[in-house]
Amino acid sequence: MTTSPSERGVSLGMPELPAPAYPDDVRARLETDAREIIARYPDSRSALLPLLHLVQAEEGHVTRTGMQFCADVLELTTAEVTAVATFYTMYRRRPSGDYQVGVCTNTLCAVMGGDAIFSELQEHLGVGNGETTDDGKVTLEHIECNAACDFAPVVMVNWEFFDNQTPDTAKRLVDDLRAGRPVEPTRGAPLCTFKETARILAGFPDERPGAVEASGGAGPASLVGLRLARGETAPARVVHPREGSSQDGDGAPQDRGAPEPSPSEHPSSHDAPQDTSASDPAHPAGPAAEEGE
Ligand code: FES
Secondary structure (H helix, E strand, C coil), X not given: CCCCCXXXXXXXXXXXXXXXXXXXXXXXXXXXXXXXXXXXXXXXHHHHHHHHHHHHHHHCCCCHHHHHHHHHHHCCCHHHHHHHHCCCCCCCCCCCCCEEEEEECCHHHHHHHHHHHHHHHHHHHCCCCCCECCCXXXXXXEECCCCCXXXXXXXXXXXXXXXXXXXXXXXXXXXXXXXCCCCCCCCCCCCCXXXXXXXXXXXXXXXXXXXXXXXXXXXXXXXXXXHHHCCCCCCCCCCCHHHCXXXXXXXXXXXXXXXXXXXXXXXXXXXCCCCHHHHCCCCCCCCCCCCCC
8 A cells, every 4th residue: 555645744845734733632631741751851852752652642643733743842843753753664654453463574584484474464354564454453564673583473463572473373363353352462561552552652651560560571582592602501492382392481491301401512502602712723813913914
């Protein structure tokens, strides 16, 4: 689906009509929130990114009204605000669904099945990239790498992780979202709607019970390299759920019948930091010699 010039903030030389204003009560509420956000920064214009999330939380996408509001409270031009809002993909420029389902189709996820997931979801939902289902529940999107490659292929719903997906699990996920059945991200905070997510991204506390405790922290696959580098333990092989195995919370295998090999014996030990001069005595590590020395 293509965006219209006005959605992209592009003028065709016609004078644009002024953006419609928020109702007085909405504007008063947003101004209170905006003051709180602006107070966090030494320079008010630094508050633009969270303010765009704030107006996105109000309407579900960044409208001309929202951009005018940001420009007013930050004393910026609408052109400056539009330039930022149209640059970052986390700001949506047209009405979208309650759940933004992003399928990572960057290289690693793509080869691990992301392309297949995206293509099957398109067919299953009957929508293309950036389009929303008729019930207004799900917007399907390609997304770029979210630094979760060790859990590829990854699907994100409103920026919460659903790791190690398959076409079937992804289809179940969108079916559950559309039916209003509870779904639980693989890790991180519980799922909420896109508007609620936008408010949290504006910097307001997530007050849902257990949300703070659940957020943050790396998943076990991300910590394997760190554990190996520290020589703490041999890393367990993180097995993809589709292979029918499982792991406990710290990444160690549940079957502890066989002793773990030491890091140097482990098949992945080549990933551990090596002593460069020891590994290549003919070329010891050190400052490069000047030419002619
Ligand atoms: S390539 Fe998909 S998370 Fe990095």
